[in-house]
Amino acid sequence: MNGVAMHIANGIVNAQVSAIFAAIAAAALAICVWRGRADLDDRLAPMAGLVAAFIFAVQMLNFQVLPGVSGHLLGGTLAVVLVGPWVGALCVSTVLIIQCLLFADGGLTALGLNITNMAVVGTAAGYLLVAGLLRVLPKTPRGVAITAFVASVVSVVVASQAFVLEYALGGTTELNLTTIAGTMAAAHVLIGIGEGLIAAVTVATVARVRPDLVYALRRFRKTASPSPKPAVPAPAVGGAA
Amino acid sequence: MKKRLGWFIAGGLLVAALLAGVVSSFASSSPDGLDAAARKGCTFDADDNITGGTCMVQQEQDHQMKDSPLADYGIKGIDNEYLSTGLSGILGVAVTFAIGGGVFWLVRRRGNNGGDNQDNEHTEDHAPSGATSA
Numbered sequence: 001m002n003g004v005a006m007h008i009a010n011g012i013v014n015a016q017v018s019a020i021f022a023a024i025a026a027a028a029l030a031i032c033v034w035r036g037r038a039d040l041d042d043r044l045a046p047m048a049g050l051v052a053a054f055i056f057a058v059q060m061l062n063f064q065v066l067p068g069v070s071g072h073l074l075g076g077t078l079a080v081v082l083v084g085p086w087v088g089a090l091c092v093s094t095v096l097i098i099q100c101l102l103f104a105d106g107g108l109t110a111l112g113l114n115i116t117n118m119a120v121v122g123t124a125a126g127y128l129l130v131a132g133l134l135r136v137l138p139k140t141p142r143g144v145a146i147t148a149f150v151a152s153v154v155s156v157v158v159a160s161q162a163f164v165l166e167y168a169l170g171g172t173t174e175l176n177l178t179t180i181a182g183t184m185a186a187a188h189v190l191i192g193i194g195e196g197l198i199a200a201v202t203v204a205t206v207a208r209v210r211p212d213l214v215y216a217l218r219r220f221r222k223t224a225s226p227s228p229k230p231a232v233p234a235p236a237v238g239g240a241a
Numbered sequence: 242m243k244k245r246l247g248w249f250i251a252g253g254l255l256v257a258a259l260l261a262g263v264v265s266s267f268a269s270s271s272p273d274g275l276d277a278a279a280r281k282g283c284t285f286d287a288d289d290n291i292t293g294g295t296c297m298v299q300q301e302q303d304h305q306m307k308d309s310p311l312a313d314y315g316i317k318g319i320d321n322e323y324l325s326t327g328l329s330g331i332l333g334v335a336v337t338f339a340i341g342g343g344v345f346w347l348v349r350r351r352g353n354n355g356g357d358n359q360d361n362e363h364t365e366d367h368a369p370s371g372a373t374s375a
Contacts, residue, residue, distance in 0.1 A: 006273050011302035040349040049342020050253045056337040057261035060330050062269040069277040070269035094341040104304040104312035172300035187274030
């Protein structure tokens, strides 16, 4: 077995902390279903299925970032731009659940940790940046590509630090946390750049072909929605702080 | 679903299937950022057993699903690595779209423009229950 495991395995973080994060993840997903239903119409539902399938596919494409170290897309920011924060978090979770149950990737005990990091924290961080950046950047394919790139880099690094927090709370080996945080951050800045490039190309392509299918363009366009509420509430970041 | 959206979804799925089915075989096999950090501090022999040091993976336990026919992104019984990885990837894309798209379709907001107003059942908290299996 070499390098096929991409997510947190069983036993890295102890059972109690894993259980706490499973509860946090479950609560966050319940909120996402509740809020996401308002977004999910006949057009967004199949699009969300496609986004989940696409993230699954691209997560298989590990790219080299350092000698002996690779990385892959997490997908939170990509999902936020295309289908919005709530449904986006559900897309990433769907991928993680299927990878865990069918492909034995990411421990079942660790599923809550993985969902918290990648689907909840990563998506929330990506969303905050996307919402902020699209207020100043032009709502064009290029603007949305730059947004996706920057938000991806930040989101991946933040998600990697969420793991460090979990390890600080329940790591099963005595190790220096500062070293872990540094190692994780360094690798994930590079992974984030790779993810950013993939996300930028993807959203720019969709924005060119079917701009009406890009949630971030629809939702944040000034004229589109009649209900004036540009200041969007932050999604559940329960596990972050 | 409108016809043009159907074509877009089909096109997107084709791209995903090509990425998971073909390009995936050329992906890097080095441990990813998390795995590399988890192995840091230990030394490993050729069979990937820990031979010394201190690192996060020391306490790692087996995956509950390690005997899944699709475990580790391959298909049990297919020896050709490209075929095994590629087919498992295509299967994964299909399953993810079917389950993800199916659940999203079931919990979607109805009535506004779809026109299919079947009996409006409230399946609010039904969907995520599968998500909380941990």
